[in-house]
Amino acid sequence: MxxxxxxxxxxxxxxxxxxxxxxxxxxxxxxxxxxxxxxxxxxxxxxxxxxxxxxxxxxxxxxxxxxxxxxxxxxxxxxxxxxxxxxQPLELPVNRDPFSLKMFFINDKDDPRVNELIDEEKRLLKEQLAHLKMREALLFDDEKRIQQNYGHYLILTRAISRIEGQIAWLKSIK
Amino acid sequence: MxxxxxxxxxxxxxxxxxxxxxxxxxxxxxxxxxxxxxxxxxxxxxxxxxxxxxxxxxxxxxxxxxxxxxxxxxxxxxxxxxxxxxxQPLELPVNRDPFSLKMFFINDKDDPRVNELIDEEKRLLKEQLAHLKMREALLFDDEKRIQQNYGHYLILTRAISRIEGQIAWLKSIK
DNA sequence: CGGTCCATGTAAACCGTTACATGATTAA
DNA sequence: TTAATCATGTAACGGTTTACATGGACCG
Missing domain, CATH: 1.10.10.10 (Winged helix-like DNA-binding domain superfamily/Winged helix DNA-binding domain)
Known part of the structure; x- marks a missing residue:
C-alpha cells in the first residue's frame, strides 16, 4: 500500500x-x-x-x-x-518538533541548555505569532469575510491559539 | 546542500x-x-x-x-x-495537520462538515491526551523521577498542555 | 542585439513507508 | 521435527529537497 x-x-x-x-x-x-x-x-x-x-x-x-x-x-x-x-477519516499527524526532541535528551534540570532552548523556542514562537496575527488583521477585518471563508478563519485562529498556549506554557515553567 | x-x-x-x-x-x-x-x-x-x-x-x-x-x-x-x-539553532517545524488542511477548504460556516471535522478531531485528541496522561502517571509519579529525567518530563507536560489547549479551543467554537 | 529576469521544467540525492526476505530461536 | 515467532535485514516505490536547465519576455 x-x-x-x-x-x-x-x-x-x-x-x-x-x-x-x-x-x-x-x-x-x-x-x-x-x-x-x-x-x-x-x-x-x-x-x-x-x-x-x-x-x-x-x-x-x-x-x-x-x-x-x-x-x-x-x-x-x-x-x-x-x-x-x-x-476521509482524519488522522493525527506526528509533530516533528526539534524543540521537544532536543529537550527530551537533557536529563539534568539545571543543565544551562534547558533555558537556552526555552528562550530560543519562545523567540521563534513569538515571531510566528506576530505573522499570524498580521494575517488575521489583514484577511478578517470584518464579519463578512469571516462568514465567506469560515474554514480559513477557523484554522488561523486555531494556529494563533495554539501558539499562544505554547508561549504561555514556556513562561509557566521558568 | x-x-x-x-x-x-x-x-x-x-x-x-x-x-x-x-x-x-x-x-x-x-x-x-x-x-x-x-x-x-x-x-x-x-x-x-x-x-x-x-x-x-x-x-x-x-x-x-x-x-x-x-x-x-x-x-x-x-x-x-x-x-x-x-x-544547533532551533527551527520551527511545519505542522502537517490534516484537520487544518481540510477545514481550510470549507468556506461556508454552515457546511455540516465543519462540525463533523471538529467532532472527529476532538475524539482523536482526547484519545491521545488519555495516552499521554497515562504515560505521565506511569513515569513521573514522584519528584525524584522528574528531577532525573527533566527534559522528558517537560516535553510530556508540554504535549499534554498543547492537546488540552486544542481541545479547549475546539469546544470554544461550537 | 545582448543581458537579465522569470515561469516553467528536470535531475539527482536522500528520506520514509510498505512489503518481503533471512536465519536463528522457541514451541507444539 | 515442523511450524511459528522474532530480530534483523533488504527491495521497491513514492515524496521532498536542492540544484540546475530551458526558453520566452522585458529592458538596455
Whole structure:
C-alpha cells in the first residue's frame, strides 16, 4: 500500500478557492496562506499539475495565446475528488518538533541548555505569532469575510491559539 | 546542500539515555516514548545503525556470542556529535495537520462538515491526551523521577498542555 | 542585439513507508 | 521435527529537497 498522497488534494483545494491560478501562483499560496500546515516547492508542484491534468482532475486554459501563463481550473471530476478526500477519516499527524526532541535528551534540570532552548523556542514562537496575527488583521477585518471563508478563519485562529498556549506554557515553567 | 538529517541524532540520544539497547529496542522507543515527536520504522533504523557504526558514532558489543541480540553504545565521538546537534539553532517545524488542511477548504460556516471535522478531531485528541496522561502517571509519579529525567518530563507536560489547549479551543467554537 | 529576469521544467540525492526476505530461536 | 515467532535485514516505490536547465519576455 503506497503512502497517502496529500499534495494533489491541497492543490485541488487551492484551485477551488482561487480558480485560474498559475503554477507560480499556486506555489505562492504555500508560502503565505497554508505555509503553517504544508510546504511544497515549485519543483513538486509543476509535475503534480501535469499528473492532475492527465487524470482529468484539472484543466488548463492558456488565455490569449500567452505561452508563459498557464491557468488551471478544477474539472467536475476534480471537485468530487476533493469532496471525497475531505470526507476521509482524519488522522493525527506526528509533530516533528526539534524543540521537544532536543529537550527530551537533557536529563539534568539545571543543565544551562534547558533555558537556552526555552528562550530560543519562545523567540521563534513569538515571531510566528506576530505573522499570524498580521494575517488575521489583514484577511478578517470584518464579519463578512469571516462568514465567506469560515474554514480559513477557523484554522488561523486555531494556529494563533495554539501558539499562544505554547508561549504561555514556556513562561509557566521558568 | 542536503536536507538536514535528524534520525541519527535521535538514535544517539536514545542510546545515551539507554546504553546497550538493541535495534529492536530502539525501534520500540519510537512507538512509545518519542512517538509524539518522531516516527521511524525498523527498516530505517537498522541501516542507520550500520551507518553510525561505520562513522564511529556508536559501537556494538554482542554479548555472549548471541548472534541475534546486538547491543549498541555511544562512542566518545558519538557523545560529542549529539552535543553539537543539540546546540544547533532551533527551527520551527511545519505542522502537517490534516484537520487544518481540510477545514481550510470549507468556506461556508454552515457546511455540516465543519462540525463533523471538529467532532472527529476532538475524539482523536482526547484519545491521545488519555495516552499521554497515562504515560505521565506511569513515569513521573514522584519528584525524584522528574528531577532525573527533566527534559522528558517537560516535553510530556508540554504535549499534554498543547492537546488540552486544542481541545479547549475546539469546544470554544461550537 | 545582448543581458537579465522569470515561469516553467528536470535531475539527482536522500528520506520514509510498505512489503518481503533471512536465519536463528522457541514451541507444539 | 515442523511450524511459528522474532530480530534483523533488504527491495521497491513514492515524496521532498536542492540544484540546475530551458526558453520566452522585458529592458538596455
Amino acid at each position: 503506497p503512502k497517502k498522497r496529500v499534495l494533489p488534494y491541497i492543490i485541488l483545494g487551492i484551485l477551488k478557492q482561487n480558480p485560474g491560478l498559475s503554477g507560480k501562483e499556486i506555489t505562492e499560496q504555500f508560502t503565505c496562506e497554508i505555509g503553517e500546515f504544508w510546504k511544497a516547492s515549485h519543483s513538486q508542484i509543476y509535475p503534480e499539475l501535469k499528473k492532475m491534468l492527465a487524470d482529468k482532475w484539472i484543466e488548463k486554459r492558456s488565455k490569449e495565446d500567452n505561452a508563459k501563463e498557464i491557468d488551471y481550473f478544477l474539472t467536475l471530476n476534480g471537485k468530487s475528488v476533493l469532496k471525497e478526500w475531505i470526507d | 542536503p536536507k538536514k538529517r535528524v534520525l541519527p541524532y535521535i538514535i544517539l540520544g536514545i542510546l545515551k539515555q539507554n546504553p546497550g539497547l538493541s535495534g529492536k529496542e530502539i525501534t520500540e522507543q519510537f512507538t512509545c516514548e518519542i512517538g509524539e515527536f518522531w516516527k521511524a520504522s525498523h527498516s530505517q533504523i537498522y541501516p542507520e545503525l550500520k551507518k553510525m557504526l561505520a562513522d564511529k558514532w556508536i559501537e556494538k558489543r554482542s554479548k555472549e556470542d548471541n548472534a541475534k541480540e546486538i547491543d549498541y553504545f555511544l562512542t566518545l565521538n558519538g557523545k560529542s556529535v549529539l552535543k553539537e546537534w543539540i546546540d
